[in-house]
Amino acid sequence: MLNDFFILMKFELLPAVIFFVLLFIKVGTAELSNASIIRLANILLFINLVAGFFYNKDGGMFGDMFHTNALIVLQKSILNLGIFIVSLQAEAWLRTHKHVIEFYLLLLSSLMGMFFMISGANLLMFYLGLELATIPLAALANFDLEKRKSSEAAMKLIMSSAFSSGLLLFGISLMYGTTGTLGFAQLPALLNGSNLQVFAFVLLFAGFAFKISVVPFHLWTADVYEGAPVPVTSFLSVVSKGAFIFVFASVLYTVFKPLADTWYHMLFLLSVLTMVIGNLFALRQQNIKRMLAFSSIAQMGFILIGISGSSQAGTASAVYFVLVYVFTNLAAFGVVALVSAQTGKEDITDYKGFHATNPVLAWVLAIALFSLAGVPPTAGFFGKFFLIMAGAAKQNYWLITIAALNMIVSLYYYLNLVKALFMDANASPVPKITFGVYAKLAIVICIAGMVLSGLASVVYEYIYNLSTGF
Amino acid sequence: MSEIPLTHILFVSTALFFIGMYGLFTRRNMITMLMAVELMLNSVNINFVAFNKYLFPENLDGVFFTIFIITIAAAEAAVAIAIIINLYRSHHSIDVEDATEMKW
Amino acid sequence: MSTSEILFWFLSVLALFSAIMVLVSKNPIHSVLWLIVVFFAISGHYLLLNAQFLAIVNIIVYAGAIMVLFLFVIMLMNLNKETEPSRNIWMKFSGVISGGLLLWIFVSATRSAGEIVGKTAMIKEGSIGLIENLGKVLFTQYALPFEISSVLFLSAMVGAVVIGKKQ
Numbered sequence: 001m002l003n004d005f006f007i008l009m010k011f012e013l014l015p016a017v018i019f020f021v022l023l024f025i026k027v028g029t030a031e032l033s034n035a036s037i038i039r040l041a042n043i044l045l046f047i048n049l050v051a052g053f054f055y056n057k058d059g060g061m062f063g064d065m066f067h068t069n070a071l072i073v074l075q076k077s078i079l080n081l082g083i084f085i086v087s088l089q090a091e092a093w094l095r096t097h098k099h100v101i102e103f104y105l106l107l108l109s110s111l112m113g114m115f116f117m118i119s120g121a122n123l124l125m126f127y128l129g130l131e132l133a134t135i136p137l138a139a140l141a142n143f144d145l146e147k148r149k150s151s152e153a154a155m156k157l158i159m160s161s162a163f164s165s166g167l168l169l170f171g172i173s174l175m176y177g178t179t180g181t182l183g184f185a186q187l188p189a190l191l192n193g194s195n196l197q198v199f200a201f202v203l204l205f206a207g208f209a210f211k212i213s214v215v216p217f218h219l220w221t222a223d224v225y226e227g228a229p230v231p232v233t234s235f236l237s238v239v240s241k242g243a244f245i246f247v248f249a250s251v252l253y254t255v256f257k258p259l260a261d262t263w264y265h266m267l268f269l270l271s272v273l274t275m276v277i278g279n280l281f282a283l284r285q286q287n288i289k290r291m292l293a294f295s296s297i298a299q300m301g302f303i304l305i306g307i308s309g310s311s312q313a314g315t316a317s318a319v320y321f322v323l324v325y326v327f328t329n330l331a332a333f334g335v336v337a338l339v340s341a342q343t344g345k346e347d348i349t350d351y352k353g354f355h356a357t358n359p360v361l362a363w364v365l366a367i368a369l370f371s372l373a374g375v376p377p378t379a380g381f382f383g384k385f386f387l388i389m390a391g392a393a394k395q396n397y398w399l400i401t402i403a404a405l406n407m408i409v410s411l412y413y414y415l416n417l418v419k420a421l422f423m424d425a426n427a428s429p430v431p432k433i434t435f436g437v438y439a440k441l442a443i444v445i446c447i448a449g450m451v452l453s454g455l456a457s458v459v460y461e462y463i464y465n466l467s468t469g470f
Numbered sequence: 471m472s473e474i475p476l477t478h479i480l481f482v483s484t485a486l487f488f489i490g491m492y493g494l495f496t497r498r499n500m501i502t503m504l505m506a507v508e509l510m511l512n513s514v515n516i517n518f519v520a521f522n523k524y525l526f527p528e529n530l531d532g533v534f535f536t537i538f539i540i541t542i543a544a545a546e547a548a549v550a551i552a553i554i555i556n557l558y559r560s561h562h563s564i565d566v567e568d569a570t571e572m573k574w
Numbered sequence: 575m576s577t578s579e580i581l582f583w584f585l586s587v588l589a590l591f592s593a594i595m596v597l598v599s600k601n602p603i604h605s606v607l608w609l610i611v612v613f614f615a616i617s618g619h620y621l622l623l624n625a626q627f628l629a630i631v632n633i634i635v636y637a638g639a640i641m642v643l644f645l646f647v648i649m650l651m652n653l654n655k656e657t658e659p660s661r662n663i664w665m666k667f668s669g670v671i672s673g674g675l676l677l678w679i680f681v682s683a684t685r686s687a688g689e690i691v692g693k694t695a696m697i698k699e700g701s702i703g704l705i706e707n708l709g710k711v712l713f714t715q716y717a718l719p720f721e722i723s724s725v726l727f728l729s730a731m732v733g734a735v736v737i738g739k740k741q
Contacts, residue, residue, distance in 0.1 A: 016725070019725075023728075061718075062715075062717065062718045063715060065716075065718045065719065066718060099736050102732050102733075102736045105729060105732050106729055106732060106733055109725055109726070109728070109729035110729075112722075112725060113722075113726075116722055123535075124531075124534070124535055124538060124716075124719055125718070125719060125722075127535075127538070127542075128538060128542070128719050128722045128723060128726070129722070131542045131545075131546070131726065132722060132725065132726045132729070135542075135545060135546055135549050135726065135729070135730055135733070136729045136730070136733055138549055138550075138553065138733075139549050139552070139553070139729075139730075139732075139733025139734070139736065139737055140733070142553055142556055142737050143736075145556065145736075145737070146560070147560075148560045148561065151553060151556045151557040151560055151561075152557065154553045154556075154557075154737075155500065155550075155553050155554065155557055155566075158546070158549060158550045158553055159494075159500075159503060159504075159507075159550075162504075162507040162546060162550070163491075163494060163507065163510075166487075166490070166491075166507060166510035166511060166514070169511065169514040169539065170487055170510070170513070170514050170517070172514075172535075173514050173517035173518050173521065173532075173535075174517070176518065176521055176531065176532060176535070177517065177521035177525065180521075180525060180526040181531070182531050182535070195682070199679060199680060474578065474579060474582045474622075478582070478586070479619070479623075481681070482586045482589060482590065482619075484677060484680050484681075485590055485593075485677070486589065486590065486593055486612075488673040488674075488676065488677050489590070489593045489594060489597065490593070491669075491673055492597065492669050492670065492673050493596065493597040495669045496597070496666050496669055497597060499602055501602050501605075501644060501647065501648060502596075502597070502602060502605050504644070505596055505605055505606070505609050505644070506596075506597065508609065508636070508640065509593055509596065509609070509612065512612070512613070512616055512636075515616070515628075515632075516616060516619060519619075519620060519623050519625050519628060520623060523623045523624060523625065530707070530708065530711055533625060533628060533708070534708075534711070534712065534716055534719075536628055537628065537631065537708075537712075538719055538723060540631060540632065540635050540636070541635075541723050541726075541727070542723065542726065543636075543640070544635055544639060544640055545723075545726050545727055545730035546730075547640045547643065547644075548643065548730055548731070548734045549730050549733050549734050549737075551643055551644070551647050551734070551738075552733065552734035552735075552737040552738035553737055554647070555647065555650075555651070555737075555738050556737050556738065558651050564651070
């Protein structure tokens with residue numbers, strides 16, 4: 001029994017242990033230098049990542065409050081990998097920061113929240129995990145304490161997240177009122193598609209849409225991404241979005257299966273809107289973080305296409321895309337983080353002639369951009385390919401056509417940036433960036449991940465076999 | 471035994487919810503916006519308690535959900551207030567329309 | 575009309591009126607005070623619904639802690655002045671329209687939901703909302719959410735201290 005507890009809840013207990021180790025270091029008397037804290041935190045996060053691969057079991061605990069299975073373990077490992085890479089990349093920014101330990105405390109508690117949210121089999125657990133995942137992130141967005149933009153971003157994040165959780169809660173309360181239960185296991189049998197239930201579902205859906213910044217609810221995304229410190233932005237765009245996608249797909253497929261007709265049409269409409277508006281706004285951005293923000297909105301549209309397939313391939317392609325997205329987007333943000341930490345430059349025009357001074361970083365960024373655009377040999381292509389194939393199973397060819405057109409539009413702005421990197425001349429290019437062992441390691445992991453997850457078809461097959469059907 | 475129909479209570483809570491939503495969109499003072507959010511959360515609390523007591527009195531799910539909403543609202547308000555204080559230090563204002571360094 | 579009905583109508587009108595006053599008053603201090611009235615009215619509703627513990631918690635946490643925090647911050651930053659409520663008229667107009675539409679959808683959805691119409695409270699005994707029962711369930715069935723909220727408080731505290739502290 002006790003053994004079960006430790007094995008089943010391993011993913012949540014490890015971050016908790018690391019959290020308290022760091023907390024005790026902070027409140028203790030020992031004065032550690034930033035460099036040694038960062039080293040310690042990275043080693044602990046690496047142990048956390050590796051430990052996730054051993055001794056896993058399926059099962060539940062605390063009644064219906066907590067459950068885990070092989071797919072959930074995989075999803076949590078993807079998030080662990082994401083947070084490890086983010087932490088490696090944050091080193092350049094944290095080196096001179098005054099609150100390194102607090103950064104890790106908030107990051108870890110947010111990660112714990114995501115894990116509980118993924119594992120929860122109950123609307124209460126889901127809500128608590130969601131709040132635990134977002135509130136520390138709002139504080140993190142303000143970690144460039146003396147920058148005006150940073151506190152503005154934090155304010156926008158917490159206001160929009162409070163509003164979205166208000167909507168979500170109203171939906172949950174109506175769901176409870178019409179069914180009398182909060183458990184994921186009991187809900188499907190009690191859903192009968194009455195008006196009130198559909199209304200409740202729409203509110204719940206809107207709450208979700210806020211978190212994964214689907215179009216009518218995306219307004220906070222670009223401002224928050226621009227204002228927050230780059231490591232926090234990359235965490236928000238990759239790890240946090242990934243966690244919400246996992247939960248979204250599983251909740252739609254298992255709990256709201258009886259309302260499948262309703263949400264298929266909603267997903268169709270929203271994915272088209274999200275892709276089109278995300279790409280159109282990405283075209284006109286001057287700041288590279290804002291451009292990546294809108295590109296990430298457009299990518300969410302593609303994920304919705306995959307989820308709308310409502311099949312085993314739907315889950316599998318969404319999870320696979322998130323895995324690819326972790327490597328790809330973190331590679332792009334890693335380069336942006338290095339440039340931003342050392343020179344403070346974040347405009348697209350600053351990246352002109354980047355290749356002349358920083359050939360390695362320019363190539364990394366270029367590969368990441370090709371992958372984001374979905375150019376064939378890269379992992380991003382396979383990710384989008386599987387998503388669209390999953391969506392095509394519904395025979396809705398409008399959706400596929402619009403998705404293909406959007407890929408062409410997105411190609412334009414990604415290639416524009418690549419052209420700036422390699423071909424445009426610049427009188428005052430970004431100076432030579434020196435980067436330490438942490439950033440190197442992060443880049444190697446990202447590149448290796450992009451190549452391997454794209455070329456090795458076992459990865460997708462493995463995820464496909466773990467995914468549950470519809 | 472109370473004689474008030476459930477729909478009456480639901481109407482009160484829904485009206486509170488939309489008053490809060492309206493306030494969130496129309497007020498410019500960040501602290502007032504935060505108060506509007508608290509109104510929305512409170513209306514949800516009423517919903518939960520009313521559903522629990524009227525329709526499903528055999529267990530306590532709704533009441534517990536309310537307790538957790540109250541605790542989380544406290545944590546959220548604390549972080550939001552800290553952020554507003556920080557914003558005030560740099561902007562010398564808590565008007566949302568002064569906090570528009572980033573646009574489009 | 576029985577006592578509980580009279581109380582219900584009184585508390586509802588009080589809650590809605592003060593909620594509107596929260597948004598109408600131009601001085602943030604007045605908003606906070608009206609909001610406290612709303613919380614008391616809602617606590618009264620909880621008492622009518624026989625949830626005594628919640629009524630007390632609502633007053634202690636909301637009126638006692640959160641609102642004091644708000645007041646404290648308003649005083650600290652010396653924001654005790656009239657701010658013009660503006661935002662342009664179209665924003666308000668669209669707010670009213672969309673809010674009204676949602677309300678209308680909700681009301682019509684509720685009226686059609688058979689399981690809700692015409693229900694009156696079936697409160698078995700007076701003890702179900704009392705601390706003893708709640709405590710037992712909280713520390714058995716709801717132990718995990720309880721622990722999660724403690725982590726949430728800890729991290730919210732860390733975040734608030736780092737951000738709010740003077741550099």
